[in-house]
Amino acid sequence: MTDLSVDLGFIKLKNPVLAASGTFGYGLEFSPFIDLNKLGGFVVKGLYFSPRPGNLPPRLVETPGGLINAIGLPGVGVERFSEEILPELRKYNTAIIVNVCGESNEEYASVVERLNKEEGISAYELNISCPNVKKDGLCPALSPKDTFSVVSLVKKSSSRPVITKLSPNVTDIVEIALSAQEAGTDALSLVNTFLAMAVDIETKKPILANTFGGLSGPAIKPLVLRMVYQVVSHVKIPVIGIGGISSGKDALEYLITGAKAVEVGTANFIDPETTVKIIEELKTYCQKKGIDKIETIIGTLKV
Numbered sequence: 001m002t003d004l005s006v007d008l009g010f011i012k013l014k015n016p017v018l019a020a021s022g023t024f025g026y027g028l029e030f031s032p033f034i035d036l037n038k039l040g041g042f043v044v045k046g047l048y049f050s051p052r053p054g055n056l057p058p059r060l061v062e063t064p065g066g067l068i069n070a071i072g073l074p075g076v077g078v079e080r081f082s083e084e085i086l087p088e089l090r091k092y093n094t095a096i097i098v099n100v101c102g103e104s105n106e107e108y109a110s111v112v113e114r115l116n117k118e119e120g121i122s123a124y125e126l127n128i129s130c131p132n133v134k135k136d137g138l139c140p141a142l143s144p145k146d147t148f149s150v151v152s153l154v155k156k157s158s159s160r161p162v163i164t165k166l167s168p169n170v171t172d173i174v175e176i177a178l179s180a181q182e183a184g185t186d187a188l189s190l191v192n193t194f195l196a197m198a199v200d201i202e203t204k205k206p207i208l209a210n211t212f213g214g215l216s217g218p219a220i221k222p223l224v225l226r227m228v229y230q231v232v233s234h235v236k237i238p239v240i241g242i243g244g245i246s247s248g249k250d251a252l253e254y255l256i257t258g259a260k261a262v263e264v265g266t267a268n269f270i271d272p273e274t275t276v277k278i279i280e281e282l283k284t285y286c287q288k289k290g291i292d293k294i295e296t297i298i299g300t301l302k303v
């Protein structure tokens, strides 16, 4: 029997495969397609304190090997999530991670303070990196100073482990990762989407109503693998890899590079069973190679 579990220090996952925020609804939407209990965990859609409608359409455009979204973080808000959704999620035996958003540092802290009162959440993932909420794509994860201040405030407010989700839209991702580590984050997740745009040659207008959106999907995997490699060589805390993962092979590339776990995003839209198929593929790989514990392959990259 292959042991697929991975220990992030603050949480032990039954396997390293999580579903990524914003591509998996609140989890329940996927329960008709897959057994959620099989997952290492899932990250729910980003939550602000109050409900939000998100951006105006068009909010999605496909590109070769990718998807650009400018959804703009619509959501039910923290109260309805706690009252109506979380009681349903508690029935599942898997890690439930809440993706926390805020328009100010104080809003991040108040979302966390409200959720601290609820049972059944394994960790918070701090979304300081969404490129399509403001038209200029600005967010705290673009600056070491802003990253430090939001992460340290949330850590003070949180009764649970905090995973800080970084943006790829920076010159030096290691600098931001070190800032988040210094501020006390328990783990890092890399990355959110790449700031992007698409043009309609008939109308000569940007396709997305927001002009800019965030690129995800297979096109970004090599870029993110490079960032994960750079970051794991510099930090002491666990790193979760996110970007373009749609197969066991993709997930293995991240684990070998040093990610302790992975999140699967855009691929869930193509096949809602992707996450469980990846778990099966990891199991098959380990069995073929005679690997008893998947943890032993983490960070085994030979450079």
Ligand SMILES: Cc1cc2nc3c(=O)[nH]c(=O)nc-3n(C[C@H](O)[C@H](O)[C@H](O)COP(=O)(O)O)c2cc1C
Pocket (backbone or CB within 6 Å): 020, 021, 022, 023, 045, 046, 067, 069, 071, 073, 099, 127, 130, 165, 191, 192, 193, 215, 216, 217, 218, 220, 242, 243, 244, 245, 263, 264, 265, 266, 267
């Ligand atoms: C439609 C869509 C919505 C997303 N919403 C969120 C979100 O609410 N919070 C967040 O942190 N990331 C969000 N993301 C980013 C993903 O979680 C993930 O970081 C990114 O898509 C890269 O992974 P992928 O290439 O596997 O899709 C969203 C991505 C997509 C495509």
